[in-house]
Amino acid sequence: MLVEKVNIVGFRNLKLVAIETKASVNCFYGKNGSGKTSLLEALYFLSRARSFRSNKRNHLINSDESYLAVAASLEQSGSHKLGLDLDEKGNSRLKLDGEILNRLSEGTAIFPVQLITPESFDVFFSSPKARRGFLDFGLFHVEHDYQKCWSDYHKQQKQINALLKLGNADTKELTFWYRGLVESANLVEEFRNGFIENLLQPILDELTENLKNKETVELLKAIKVKYKSKLFDATEDLDKAIQHQIFKDQRYKQVGFGPSKADILFTQNGEDITNKLSRGQSKMLFYLLEVGMVRLVKKVSNKNMLLLIDDLPSEVDEFTRETMLEMLLNSEAQVFVTGIESKIAMEFKKYTNSVNVFHVEHGTIKPENMEQLCP
Numbered sequence: 001m002l003v004e005k006v007n008i009v010g011f012r013n014l015k016l017v018a019i020e021t022k023a024s025v026n027c028f029y030g031k032n033g034s035g036k037t038s039l040l041e042a043l044y045f046l047s048r049a050r051s052f053r054s055n056k057r058n059h060l061i062n063s064d065e066s067y068l069a070v071a072a073s074l075e076q077s078g079s080h081k082l083g084l085d086l087d088e089k090g091n092s093r094l095k096l097d098g099e100i101l102n103r104l105s106e107g108t109a110i111f112p113v114q115l116i117t118p119e120s121f122d123v124f125f126s127s128p129k130a131r132r133g134f135l136d137f138g139l140f141h142v143e144h145d146y147q148k149c150w151s152d153y154h155k156q157q158k159q160i161n162a163l164l165k166l167g168n169a170d171t172k173e174l175t176f177w178y179r180g181l182v183e184s185a186n187l188v189e190e191f192r193n194g195f196i197e198n199l200l201q202p203i204l205d206e207l208t209e210n211l212k213n214k215e216t217v218e219l220l221k222a223i224k225v226k227y228k229s230k231l232f233d234a235t236e237d238l239d240k241a242i243q244h245q246i247f248k249d250q251r252y253k254q255v256g257f258g259p260s261k262a263d264i265l266f267t268q269n270g271e272d273i274t275n276k277l278s279r280g281q282s283k284m285l286f287y288l289l290e291v292g293m294v295r296l297v298k299k300v301s302n303k304n305m306l307l308l309i310d311d312l313p314s315e316v317d318e319f320t321r322e323t324m325l326e327m328l329l330n331s332e333a334q335v336f337v338t339g340i341e342s343k344i345a346m347e348f349k350k351y352t353n354s355v356n357v358f359h360v361e362h363g364t365i366k367p368e369n370m371e372q373l374c375p
């Protein structure tokens with residue numbers, strides 16, 4: 001998939017945007033508040049029908065307008081146009097080649113995007129939910145049956161948590177529900193374990209081996225991704241084990257095992273290393289993970305993702321930055337990247353000729369001549 005054109009109407013301060021983005025790397029530079037993040041947000045919105053920085057979708061509509069529309073022309077076995085609009089009443093339509101699609105969530109499969117923002121690096125230090133989300137996103141794209149299995153588990157877990165909160169369900173009723181929950185929890189755990197061991201880790205190792213700098217290779221090679229699950233303990237008879245679990249969960253008024261309690265660890269010689277990495281190293285590891293995921297999706301499901309990068313990290317040394325660029329270009333994904341200065345385009349130009357540069361100013365986006373920036 002290649003995003004060939006982007007058209008935007010009334011999205012935050014982007015009143016009218018029409019740009020050609022055929023290059024592998026599209027760089028958007030401009031002052032603070034000019035509209036760079038809004039552009040990435042608009043593309044993210046097209047893919048996932050929601051924003052990554054606001055829960056209220058009507059905040060996305062330009063304050064002088066009553067609706068917004070985002071469209072992208074995609075090259076993927078032919079040319080296709082995907083568009084999503086939203087009016088002030090909250091009505092949205094997702095269209096592919098002029099036909100309205102049934103569900104807004106279909107955008108993610110047609111137009112998969114992966115986003116990196118300055119906040120993304122918190123994934124190592126924030127709650128396990130963010131780390132599980134990273135894993136699930138990859139799984140949704142490569143394992144056809146995972147989505148159903150994941151939502152079955154969540155529905156059951158929600159239902160049981162509600163019963164535990166009310167506290168009026170008898171053990172017989174709960175036992176019935178727990179049998180189903182144990183089964184779907186085990187399925188989700190199997191998917192996640194298999195994904196890390198058989199797909200993600202091998203691709204990270206392959207990516208690391210191909211990096212130029214030997215020191216980085218040594219550091220990243222030693223880091224392993226581990227899935228830490230809180231499995232249901234069924235060493236004894238299943239129904240007996242369920243009774244024990246129900247007894248415990250009734251005290252805490254929530255299910256105390258399964259995929260919602262799991263975490264993803266990053267280890268070296270079996271030890272968690274997230275608190276030992278420097279900020280620069282954790283950024284490098286994060287880029288490796290994102291790029292690994294993009295490569296994985298391409299390898300398994302032949303889907304090209306679009307990588308949206310808001311603010312390529314500037315507070316890292318030159319070597320770390322170069323390693324990040326090298327990884328990004330190894331991803332084979334199309335990249336949309338923002339920065340304050342036009343020099344980001346020149347940095348990419350050192351590695352590839354397929355670079356576009358755009359100046360973003362007061363909500364307008366204009367292409368600039370690459371030759372003039374770096375003769």
Ligand SMILES: Nc1ncnc2c1ncn2[C@@H]1O[C@H](COP(=O)(O)OP(=O)(O)OP(=O)(O)O)[C@@H](O)[C@H]1O
Nearest residue numbers: 012013032033034035036037038059060061062063
């Ligand atoms: N609904 C809206 N209508 C009009 N303008 C909006 C709306 N929502 C946000 N804005 C404005 O859009 C502008 C663009 O913000 P954006 O975050 O895209 O800038 P940016 O170029 O990424 O800045 P930075 O470099 O500081 O991250 C801001 O000035 C903001 O106040």
